[in-house]
Amino acid sequence: xxxxxxxxxxxxNLRWVLTGSLLLGFASGLVGSFxxxxxxSLISDAMAHAALPGVALGFLVFHEKSLPVLLIGxxxxxxxxxYLIQLIIQHSKLEADAAIGIIISVFxxxxxxxxxxxxxxxxxxxxxxxxxxxxxAASLIGRDVHLVAVSxxxxxxxTMLFFKEFKMIxxxxxxxxxxxxxxxxxxxxxxxxxxxxxxxxIQTVGVILIAALIITPPLAARYWTEKLxxxxxxxxxxxxxxxxxxxxxxxxxxxxxTGPMIVLVASSIFIISLLFGSKRGLIIKAVHVS
Amino acid sequence: xxxxxxxNISVSYNKQPVLENISFTVAPGTLTGIIGPxxxxxxxxxxxxxxxxxxRSGEVKxxxxxxxxxxxxxxxVPQRNEVDWDFPINARDVVLMGRYRKIGFFxxxxxxxxxxxxxxxxxxxxxxxxxxxxxxxSGGQQQRIFLARALAQDASIYLMxxxxxxxxxxxxxxxxxxMKDWKANDKxxxxxxxxxxxxxxxxxxxxxxxxxxxxxxxxxxxxxHENLEKTFGGRVSFLNQATV
Numbered sequence: 001x002x003x004x005x006x007x008x009x010x011x012x013n014l015r016w017v018l019t020g021s022l023l024l025g026f027a028s029g030l031v032g033s034f035x036x037x038x039x040x041s042l043i044s045d046a047m048a049h050a051a052l053p054g055v056a057l058g059f060l061v062f063h064e065k066s067l068p069v070l071l072i073g074x075x076x077x078x079x080x081x082x083y084l085i086q087l088i089i090q091h092s093k094l095e096a097d098a099a100i101g102i103i104i105s106v107f108x109x110x111x112x113x114x115x116x117x118x119x120x121x122x123x124x125x126x127x128x129x130x131x132x133x134x135x136x137a138a139s140l141i142g143r144d145v146h147l148v149a150v151s152x153x154x155x156x157x158x159t160m161l162f163f164k165e166f167k168m169i170x171x172x173x174x175x176x177x178x179x180x181x182x183x184x185x186x187x188x189x190x191x192x193x194x195x196x197x198x199x200x201x202i203q204t205v206g207v208i209l210i211a212a213l214i215i216t217p218p219l220a221a222r223y224w225t226e227k228l229x230x231x232x233x234x235x236x237x238x239x240x241x242x243x244x245x246x247x248x249x250x251x252x253x254x255x256x257x258t259g260p261m262i263v264l265v266a267s268s269i270f271i272i273s274l275l276f277g278s279k280r281g282l283i284i285k286a287v288h289v290s
Numbered sequence: 291x292x293x294x295x296x297x298n299i300s301v302s303y304n305k306q307p308v309l310e311n312i313s314f315t316v317a318p319g320t321l322t323g324i325i326g327p328x329x330x331x332x333x334x335x336x337x338x339x340x341x342x343x344x345x346r347s348g349e350v351k352x353x354x355x356x357x358x359x360x361x362x363x364x365x366x367v368p369q370r371n372e373v374d375w376d377f378p379i380n381a382r383d384v385v386l387m388g389r390y391r392k393i394g395f396f397x398x399x400x401x402x403x404x405x406x407x408x409x410x411x412x413x414x415x416x417x418x419x420x421x422x423x424x425x426x427x428s429g430g431q432q433q434r435i436f437l438a439r440a441l442a443q444d445a446s447i448y449l450m451x452x453x454x455x456x457x458x459x460x461x462x463x464x465x466x467x468x469m470k471d472w473k474a475n476d477k478x479x480x481x482x483x484x485x486x487x488x489x490x491x492x493x494x495x496x497x498x499x500x501x502x503x504x505x506x507x508x509x510x511x512x513x514x515h516e517n518l519e520k521t522f523g524g525r526v527s528f529l530n531q532a533t534v
Binding site for chain 2 (some may be wrong): 037161162164165167168170171172174175176177178179180181222225226227228231
């Protein structure tokens, strides 16, 4: 098995795909730290599910499977989904979790209908849009990998630029506003970053599991530190490791989707952290109590 | 010159009026207690003055300029339960947030910012806890971190939301000492306060609030049994001894 995996590495395309997954996981882990602390884990899941109809619609309108077109569609419906959640919370007596639940199911349901229609269409079989559900990193071609990698670096840069500001608006939004920080604008930037990760991760990880790649790494990192900067970079590292190992394994086994593999790796790191984490792990806590 | 000029502030929440036509002016170097029953809009008033919640009408002037021009002159100590104390951050980093305007957008804190934060921590007796994660602090210690953060703002006017609620004796003393220092330096302090027994000891001015401004003035003139009955609706008989 190992021999087989190592042999794969000689392929230039795989090396590219792995680099894409590495950068995606890194950016996702970094942004995810803020998402987790802002308690927006579920929202990020809704944004991911709401991106899928956009992929299908992008294909239906332009009749071609060009990644930029599909990703623009994904961005639009993802933002619409997020906006509708706010609208439901404001104008009904529903709580946020109910509003998110509705949006997830409605958007996912409609995207499955759309994808089925595309599938039965003459050109449908070549579309291969199903890879957007669970992710298939190997289906990324060189051009797409470039797009993912460059976008991930941009998202990383924006997050680093706003690091101190995000810390303030998430810890104490009222105080931040009192200090004159543009809190609404900064919340918008964070929202943009989440949509960005969802959209560039959609073909590698898939809509169902991309939220797990945003949330699991920071969750695991939290067990090792009480410092936000350490947590954020550790989370980025865990995201990158999960991305690379998951992608590598999934490409070496035919038909194994990438998303589930990445999430399994991230979850294993989470379980190790939960048990052995040096600051909040269950074992260290038990030792302190006794 | 007035430190703070509040004219005709009205605030609604879900179409229910919370504050109606509040007007008063505060002189520099005064300590004002904001007193009123639960739901009287005390916290809302502070938030409206700071511009944290939207006003239906009204205007706030800070040293004769609109709030937007002089926002940097106001320091804020929010209620302790309004933030997530499990946040991965230590005491010094919280205090550094008060220094944000000096540090600036996108920039990292420099050595003098950290020294400044440590001085503020020392003033509230918390320097030894600078590296502590904030969830490992007691309620009173957390309150003192918030005070140090307000100190770091180096403001002229301080708005504090229930700083005395549920704190230990050491913290209470620290807050009182801080208020005295501020007053001596001609700074202006407004405090949402719950405990009627201590009003005359802590404050030289009182604002009685129950959705409307019942009265504002020196503690000696305003903090009377009659006015308290007007504010609390006749439920203050047990506080007879507290009034002057």
